[in-house]
Amino acid sequence: MTLNRNKLYSIIFIGCLAGYIWLYYVATQSQTDPSVEACFIKHTLNIPCPSCGSTRSIISLTKGHFTEALLINPLGYLITIILLVSPLWMVYDIITKRKTLFEFYEKMEYYLRKPVYAIPLIFIVIINWIWNITKEL
Secondary structure, eight states, X not given: OOOOHHHHHHHHHHHHHHHHHHHHHHHHHTTTOTTOOOOHHHHHHSSOOTTTTHHXXXXXXXXXXXXXXXXXXXXXXXXHHHXXXXXXXXXXXXXXXXXXXXXHHHHHHHHHTSHHHHHHHHHHHHHHHHHHHHTTO
């Protein structure tokens, strides 16, 4: 599949929209149903995935509990940045008729295909996964 600017921006828009809807749902339902979870891996294998706890981490960030968010799952910081920056970046590109986000994506994809960058990042995700398992998240 060839990815062009419009396809990428559509995927990011849908992903961010789904993320915001999910965060709203969890934030409003967690007060009445504390067992709200969505992790397929945790439900089927009974072990947390590398991103387990990301929702709780993001919600902790919105409440100003930065250390708690980091301890729950550091990926929450990355996801929060993506949820905040990418919609604004897309709007900027659409207004200015540019494709800076698309160009950034292409550069990151190019670098992440190189083992010198990919292997350390994979290693970090594996460490986070092990940490999630040991925390019994």
